[in-house]
Amino acid sequence: MRHLITFQYIEAIARAGSIRKAAEDMNITASALNRRIQRFEEEFGSEIFERLPRGVRLNPAGELLIRHIRSQESDLRRVQSQVADLSGIRRGHVSVACSQALVPYFLPAQISIYRREHPGVTFSVNVRDREAAETDISNFKSDIALVLEPNFMVDFQVQSVVPQIISVIMREDHPLSHAEEIRLRDCLDYSCVLPTAQYGVRHLLERAAEENSRTLSPVIESDSFDFMRHYALHENAIAFQIPIGLEPKAGLTYRPLSVKDIPPGNLLLGQMRGRALPVASAKFMQQLEIALQVYN
Amino acid sequence: MRHLITFQYIEAIARAGSIRKAAEDMNITASALNRRIQRFEEEFGSEIFERLPRGVRLNPAGELLIRHIRSQESDLRRVQSQVADLSGIRRGHVSVACSQALVPYFLPAQISIYRREHPGVTFSVNVRDREAAETDISNFKSDIALVLEPNFMVDFQVQSVVPQIISVIMREDHPLSHAEEIRLRDCLDYSCVLPTAQYGVRHLLERAAEENSRTLSPVIESDSFDFMRHYALHENAIAFQIPIGLEPKAGLTYRPLSVKDIPPGNLLLGQMRGRALPVASAKFMQQLEIALQVYN
DNA sequence: CAAAAGCGGTTCAAAAAATGAATAGGTCAA
DNA sequence: TTGACCTATTCATTTTTTGAACCGCTTTTG
Numbered sequence: 170m171r172h173l174i175t176f177q178y179i180e181a182i183a184r185a186g187s188i189r190k191a192a193e194d195m196n197i198t199a200s201a202l203n204r205r206i207q208r209f210e211e212e213f214g215s216e217i218f219e220r221l222p223r224g225v226r227l228n229p230a231g232e233l234l235i236r237h238i239r240s241q242e243s244d245l246r247r248v249q250s251q252v253a254d255l256s257g258i259r260r261g262h263v264s265v266a267c268s269q270a271l272v273p274y275f276l277p278a279q280i281s282i283y284r285r286e287h288p289g290v291t292f293s294v295n296v297r298d299r300e301a302a303e304t305d306i307s308n309f310k311s312d313i314a315l316v317l318e319p320n321f322m323v324d325f326q327v328q329s330v331v332p333q334i335i336s337v338i339m340r341e342d343h344p345l346s347h348a349e350e351i352r353l354r355d356c357l358d359y360s361c362v363l364p365t366a367q368y369g370v371r372h373l374l375e376r377a378a379e380e381n382s383r384t385l386s387p388v389i390e391s392d393s394f395d396f397m398r399h400y401a402l403h404e405n406a407i408a409f410q411i412p413i414g415l416e417p418k419a420g421l422t423y424r425p426l427s428v429k430d431i432p433p434g435n436l437l438l439g440q441m442r443g444r445a446l447p448v449a450s451a452k453f454m455q456q457l458e459i460a461l462q463v464y465n
Numbered sequence: 466m467r468h469l470i471t472f473q474y475i476e477a478i479a480r481a482g483s484i485r486k487a488a489e490d491m492n493i494t495a496s497a498l499n500r501r502i503q504r505f506e507e508e509f510g511s512e513i514f515e516r517l518p519r520g521v522r523l524n525p526a527g528e529l530l531i532r533h534i535r536s537q538e539s540d541l542r543r544v545q546s547q548v549a550d551l552s553g554i555r556r557g558h559v560s561v562a563c564s565q566a567l568v569p570y571f572l573p574a575q576i577s578i579y580r581r582e583h584p585g586v587t588f589s590v591n592v593r594d595r596e597a598a599e600t601d602i603s604n605f606k607s608d609i610a611l612v613l614e615p616n617f618m619v620d621f622q623v624q625s626v627v628p629q630i631i632s633v634i635m636r637e638d639h640p641l642s643h644a645e646e647i648r649l650r651d652c653l654d655y656s657c658v659l660p661t662a663q664y665g666v667r668h669l670l671e672r673a674a675e676e677n678s679r680t681l682s683p684v685i686e687s688d689s690f691d692f693m694r695h696y697a698l699h700e701n702a703i704a705f706q707i708p709i710g711l712e713p714k715a716g717l718t719y720r721p722l723s724v725k726d727i728p729p730g731n732l733l734l735g736q737m738r739g740r741a742l743p744v745a746s747a748k749f750m751q752q753l754e755i756a757l758q759v760y761n
Numbered sequence: 762c763a764a765a766a767g768c769g770g771t772t773c774a775a776a777a778a779a780t781g782a783a784t785a786g787g788t789c790a791a
Numbered sequence: 792t793t794g795a796c797c798t799a800t801t802c803a804t805t806t807t808t809t810g811a812a813c814c815g816c817t818t819t820t821g
Contacts (some may be wrong), residue, residue, distance in 0.1 A: 170508055170509070171508060172468050172469070172470075172471050173468070173503075174468075175468050187767085187768070187769090187770065188768080189767075189768065189769080194820070197756050197809080197810090198809065198810050198811080199768090199769080199770095200769095200771080200772095200810070200812095201808070201809050203771090204770090204771090204772065204808085204809090205808085207770085209468075210466060212466055213466070213545065214545060214548070214549070215545075215548050215549075218770065220768090220770095221768085221769095222767065222768070222769095222816080222817045222818065223765090223767075223817080223818070224767090224768065224769090225768090225769080229551055230548040230551065233544050233545055233547050233548055233551075234780080236544075237540055237544045240540070240706070241541075244533055244536070244537065245533060245537075248529050248530055249509065249510060249511075251529050252509075252510070252511045252526040252530070253510070253511070254531055255526065255529075259664065259803080260803080266503075328788065414514055433580075435720060440587045443739060474770085483797070483798090484796070484797080484798070485796080485798085493780080493781090494780065494781050494782080495797090495798080496781070496782080496783095496799080496800080496801095497779065497781070498796095499798065499799065499800095500780090500799090500805090501779085503799085516797085516798065516799095517788095517791075517797085518787080518788040518789055518796085518797065518798095519788085519796070519797065520796090520797065520798090521797090521798080574772080579787050601792090
């Protein structure tokens with residue numbers, strides 16, 4: 170949309186933090202971009218950038234404006250996708266921000282199901298911790314978020330809640346592998362591999378440990394659940410993950426942690442509050458809702 | 466906003482029904498406008514107008530687009546007004562679509578109260594029947610609607626409901642003027658002056674008459690409540706109006722119709738569903754809500 | 762402490778885009 | 792069939808946007 174390029178420039182400047190950098194990004198001269206902004210500010214009736222010695226920054230007016238710009242652009246894309254839809258082309262793009270647990274198993278399966286029916290639809294999948302996922306949603310960078318225990322920002326509208334009991338991951342020959350369900354105190358006797366602080370699983374474990382006046386002392390911290398799973402094989406340590414992220418794997422076994430110690434974590438499916446999603450995203454969201462019911 | 470002019474052109478064409486007419490309205494050549502539209506359609510990825518022998522008309526894609534355009538423009542105005550608000554200027558514009566009953570008394574009073582506090586805010590007040598009011602709301606031509614018994618279109622979001630018992634208007638020396646409350650059958654003995662079909666009052670009267678297997682035979686129909694009120698003075702006929710539209714007037718008296726015959730009509734305050742109103746409009750709406758509580 | 766680097770803002774000639782006037786070519790109604 | 796009215800196209804002209812060079816300023820760097 171060529172006539173909306175000013176908006177795109179404004180976004181680029183906000184992102185880059187300086188007119189010159191943004192000019193470079195957008196393949197234009199700094200002078201041209203500068204004048205564009207000045208003209209826009211005049212039309213708009215207010216400055217939208219603070220001029221700092223080392224660049225520019227959105228002022229409050231600019232913050233309001235960029236919110237409008239983003240929502241407007243997303244809405245226009247939605248309209249375009251609706252139009253494409255009614256002309257029978259059925260294409261579109263769906264962007265998902267999700268917790269790591271969804272990456273190996275659940276999401277690939279769901280996306281492949283969806284694309285079997287709508288091969289014209291493309292996807293982007295971004296792994297985000299619970300905070301970043303919400304930011305992405307409210308910046309219109311992602312249409313859909315599927316995250317464990319987010320912070321519930323105001324912009325985040327929950328569509329579906331799935332309780333997830335944290336599972337203990339260990340080798341089949343691990344002493345704990347015979348128990349039906351595992352108590353938290355039992356875990357503390359063994360080497361633990363824990364996810365780093367930004368993850369929901371860690372958050373839940375910490376909270377539970379605190380309530381039981383225990384502390385977690387992991388031998389390894391990692392931000393990769395994949396790594397942790399593999400490590401459990403090597404050292405015969407125990408790792409933790411939510412069921413939706415687990416697949417049967419040779420040599421490993423999974424047991425639920427007792428809900429007496431740790432309440433189930435909530436896996437939340439949601440979107441930007443009040444936003445009308447593009448056709449493709451809305452349909453994919455519907456599919457996810459149905460698929461998630463299995464876990465209830 | 467100069468860079469959004471294409472959108473304004475599209476709106477003008479949709480309104481005018483032909484590129485030439487719109488070109489004239491917008492002080493531009495038909496050829497220039499035509500090319501603009503063609504370029505836009507190419508960028509947009511779909512035609513938005515049906516080319517007819519006698520002009521053009523929005524096709525379904527165009528309908529979707531113009532919805533977006535209108536909501537987008539309204540949102541931008543809102544952002545501008547918010548910006549003005551935070552720079553302390555406190556200006557803005559409020560547009561109200563309302564039933565005739567609100568015009569003589571209620572709205573002028575409310576607007577004057579509001580403007581006493583915010584003299585920078587301007588108003589437009591448009592009298593609309595219940596259908597037109599809803600259309601205005603969903604076209605973003607009005608921010609706020611205050612109408613009797615609208616049809617409840619999906620886009621219309623009700624903020625406040627005020628029951629209004631229809632009153633009979635007559636001269637002080639009219640035979641009915643002594644009754645505390647008046648039955649519908651009594652009215653039929655006298656000359657009646659009725660509003661035309663598009664008004665809520667007429668709608669309610671007709672429905673009530675039908676239930677009682679009676680028919681209304683007005684000696685005069687009018688679309689002006691002001692006229693009807695004055696006419697009651699001359700012929701000693703009876704007219705009808707809702708309480709919110711009535712002020713004491715020398716020589717005239719008002720009596721409620723019995724709710725046994727006619728259920729109270731609903732005066733509805735509302736706006737476009739899901740729309741974020743500009744600051745000024747939102748505040749005025751709040752004030753109206755409070756003011757209307759008196760009638761409950 | 763001085764030079765360098767990085768920033769937004771300004772100026773002016775050059776390039777690009779939008780425009781107007783004229784006109785082609787179509788459909789419909791009388 | 793004619794005339795009215797429409798969209799679409801072409802091309803010279805006008806308007807707008809752009810790039811290059813430079814100014815004045817602040818911060819960083821050596």
